[in-house]
Amino acid sequence: MSNIPASRQHDILTLIRQEGSVTVSLLAEQFSVSELTIRRDLDHLAKKGLVERTHGGATARRNLPVEPDYLQKASEYPQEKAAIAETVASFVEEGDTLYINSGSTTFEVIRAVASLEKQVTIVTNNIDAVYLCKESEHIRLILAGGIYRNRSHSVSGSLSSLIVNQIHANKAIIGVDGFSPSAGLTTPILEEAETTRAMIEHTVGKVFVVAASNKIGVVSNFKTVSLDQVDALVTDGKGAEIVQQMEIPESLEIIVATNTRSAV
Amino acid sequence: MSNIPASRQHDILTLIRQEGSVTVSLLAEQFSVSELTIRRDLDHLAKKGLVERTHGGATARRNLPVEPDYLQKASEYPQEKAAIAETVASFVEEGDTLYINSGSTTFEVIRAVASLEKQVTIVTNNIDAVYLCKESEHIRLILAGGIYRNRSHSVSGSLSSLIVNQIHANKAIIGVDGFSPSAGLTTPILEEAETTRAMIEHTVGKVFVVAASNKIGVVSNFKTVSLDQVDALVTDGKGAEIVQQMEIPESLEIIVATNTRSAV
DNA sequence: CAGAATACAATCATAAACATTCATATGTCA
DNA sequence: TGACATATGAATGTTTATGATTGTATTCTG
Numbered sequence: 363m364s365n366i367p368a369s370r371q372h373d374i375l376t377l378i379r380q381e382g383s384v385t386v387s388l389l390a391e392q393f394s395v396s397e398l399t400i401r402r403d404l405d406h407l408a409k410k411g412l413v414e415r416t417h418g419g420a421t422a423r424r425n426l427p428v429e430p431d432y433l434q435k436a437s438e439y440p441q442e443k444a445a446i447a448e449t450v451a452s453f454v455e456e457g458d459t460l461y462i463n464s465g466s467t468t469f470e471v472i473r474a475v476a477s478l479e480k481q482v483t484i485v486t487n488n489i490d491a492v493y494l495c496k497e498s499e500h501i502r503l504i505l506a507g508g509i510y511r512n513r514s515h516s517v518s519g520s521l522s523s524l525i526v527n528q529i530h531a532n533k534a535i536i537g538v539d540g541f542s543p544s545a546g547l548t549t550p551i552l553e554e555a556e557t558t559r560a561m562i563e564h565t566v567g568k569v570f571v572v573a574a575s576n577k578i579g580v581v582s583n584f585k586t587v588s589l590d591q592v593d594a595l596v597t598d599g600k601g602a603e604i605v606q607q608m609e610i611p612e613s614l615e616i617i618v619a620t621n622t623r624s625a626v
Numbered sequence: 627m628s629n630i631p632a633s634r635q636h637d638i639l640t641l642i643r644q645e646g647s648v649t650v651s652l653l654a655e656q657f658s659v660s661e662l663t664i665r666r667d668l669d670h671l672a673k674k675g676l677v678e679r680t681h682g683g684a685t686a687r688r689n690l691p692v693e694p695d696y697l698q699k700a701s702e703y704p705q706e707k708a709a710i711a712e713t714v715a716s717f718v719e720e721g722d723t724l725y726i727n728s729g730s731t732t733f734e735v736i737r738a739v740a741s742l743e744k745q746v747t748i749v750t751n752n753i754d755a756v757y758l759c760k761e762s763e764h765i766r767l768i769l770a771g772g773i774y775r776n777r778s779h780s781v782s783g784s785l786s787s788l789i790v791n792q793i794h795a796n797k798a799i800i801g802v803d804g805f806s807p808s809a810g811l812t813t814p815i816l817e818e819a820e821t822t823r824a825m826i827e828h829t830v831g832k833v834f835v836v837a838a839s840n841k842i843g844v845v846s847n848f849k850t851v852s853l854d855q856v857d858a859l860v861t862d863g864k865g866a867e868i869v870q871q872m873e874i875p876e877s878l879e880i881i882v883a884t885n886t887r888s889a890v
Numbered sequence: 891c892a893g894a895a896t897a898c899a900a901t902c903a904t905a906a907a908c909a910t911t912c913a914t915a916t917g918t919c920a
Numbered sequence: 921t922g923a924c925a926t927a928t929g930a931a932t933g934t935t936t937a938t939g940a941t942t943g944t945a946t947t948c949t950g
Contacts, residue, residue, distance in 0.1 A: 366927095367926090367927070367928095382633065382636070383630060383632065383633035383636070385629065385630055386907075386908095387906095387907090395928075395929090396928070396929055396930085397907085397908095398908095398928080398929065398930085399927080399928060399929075401907085401908075401909090402927090402928085414632070416630055416631065416632030416633075417630065417631055417632070417906095417907065417908080417935095417936060417937070418629070418630030418631060418632070418906080418907065418908095418936095418937085419630040419632070419633070421630075421632050421633060421636065438674060438675045438676060439674060439675060440675055489753065489756050489769070492753050492774060492779070495774070496776050502773065503773070503774040504771070504772065504773050504774065504781075504785065505753070505769070505771050505772065505774055505781050506771045507768070507769050507770045507771025507772070507781070507785075507786065507788075507789040508768065508769065508771070508789070509766065509767070509768050510756060510759070510767040510768065510769055512759075512760050515756070517768075517769050517771070521768065521771075521789050521792060522771065524771075524788045524789055524792065525771040525772070525785050525788055525789065528785060528788065529785075631936090631937065631938095650897075650898095651896095651897095659938075659939090660938070660939050660940085661897085661939095662898095662938075662939060662940085663937075663938055663939075665897085665898075665899095666937085666938085681896090681897065681898080681945095681946065681947070682896080682897060682898095682946095682947085
């Protein structure tokens with residue numbers, strides 16, 4: 363193993379992916395450098411979103427290989443998701459037509475928007491939106507059609523795009539499984555990526571990405587769009603910290619969701 | 627296995643998901659750390675919503691069902707509708723692609739088809755179909771998109787037709803509000819009529835109309851198609867009697883639903 | 891239902907890991 | 921050569937993780 367930084371970092375990355383996790387001390391011993399150097403290497407890799415930095419070492423980024431279980435995901439970081447949803451909903455204005463894709467975070471977004479009592483049209487491929495909007499008199503709900511996917515409670519694919527191609531929204535609120543400077547927005551489902559991309563392409567106003575900190579830096583299987591097609595990222599405090607370490611387009615606004623109900 | 631906290635917590639999570647539940651004492655022994663540390667790990671995981679903390683350990687997080695409060699409206703003639711649904715479902719064959727429109731009778735049809743355990747593709751604008759098919763491994767469900775109509779739990783209109791125009795089914799099962807020799811099939815909603823018409827036009831096989839006796843002879847506001855585009859009417863005994871008094875196309879087959887479960 | 895056993899929360903002390911700053915070395919380019 | 925960027929390591933306080941201790945809450949058991 364050569365000792366130039368790039369090579370060492372590459373080897374470290376390989377090791378992490380192989381082992382799942384590593385410690386600073388072992389790496390320092392193995393590469394015959396100081397722990398400080400190893401830490402800088404790990405920070406560097408983390409900044410690129412390739413590994414997850416932890417106390418004492420680093421772990422592999424979990425590249426979600428399978429479609430995540432919707433219900434299980436719904437229970438992760440519930441407070442952060444609710445806070446993010448509330449925050450992004452505050453940007454919604456009377457008369458807006460919104461594209462909102464599927465996912466547990468955007469599910470919360472729909473809930474927040476529906477409770478706004480503003481006249482809004484929501485275009486989504488999340489079937490559960492029906493249950494959030496059925497009480498609301500203010501929401502006009504347009505569902506994308508297509509093949510139903512049980513795991514995510516959504517429809518997606520080319521049939522969905524048929525409908526999206528007919529509608530131009532003036533805002534899009536997009537949930538993702540991965541947010542990365544190099545890989546852009548990514549999801550584990552090809553059809554979801556296609557539908558989300560169509561939504562973004564048919565948005566004439568701002569494109570908001572909503573993502574809790576556990577999505578920041580993650581790369582999933584299929585790319586939706588690159589970050590320069592995104593206008594704003596709404597995330598939690600921790601997510602904002604991580605993003606500030608990254609090299610992101612200057613035009614990308616970072617919005618931190620203030621957890622108004624922190625003491626729940 | 628490295629000894630950093632993140633790695634240990636990851637392994638604990640894997641164990642919990644694998645075993646269903648764990649105890650603090652066993653984990654402490656297994657990872658060679660104090661029970662206190664294990665407790666803190668579990669609290670950490672619980673805070674993220676990944677596990678459920680219990681006294682003495684932790685369990686896998688229960689997948690709480692989303693929105694259990696779906697109530698199918700108490701429909702009229704429930705027994706007749708169920709019988710009609712069972713009857714028409716018996717005509718469904720392995721590999722069929724079915725158009726099924728929205729309505730309380732066709733809702734029962736979807737339920738009956740889903741319990742057939744046959745490999746079938748259902749194309750429908752009834753959003754509630756999701757809740758009937760989500761347990762079934764055999765059903766491929768394609769939802770039409772479009773503007774959601776709360777009263778009927780369905781989508782319809784020109785956006786829905788976009789998708790229907792792309793799909794040819796080999797059977798259609800159509801519920802109606804009015805069945806009349808002179809006026810044909812009629813419904814009270816213009817968009818529903820349009821979507822149903824598109825379904826029928828894109829069916830290459832048999833078109834079944836399902837209608838209990840209270841719909842026979844009725845004329846509603848908007849015409850879908852005339853009776854000569856229908857191949858079979860599935861109705862109850864009383865409905866069959868009424869139809870026999872009418873002048874209907876010779877090609878139209880009358881199928882009487884035998885109420886097999888009259889004492890339900 | 892009472893008492894024992896266990897699990898827990900709260901606090902503190904210690905050690906490891908960390909961030910930060912500075913200094914040194916190594917190379918590159920003008 | 922000198923100015924500069926990069927890589928590394930040492931020294932510094934700070935943060936985090938852990939375990940021991942104590943007293944409280946919960947569960948089990950007779």
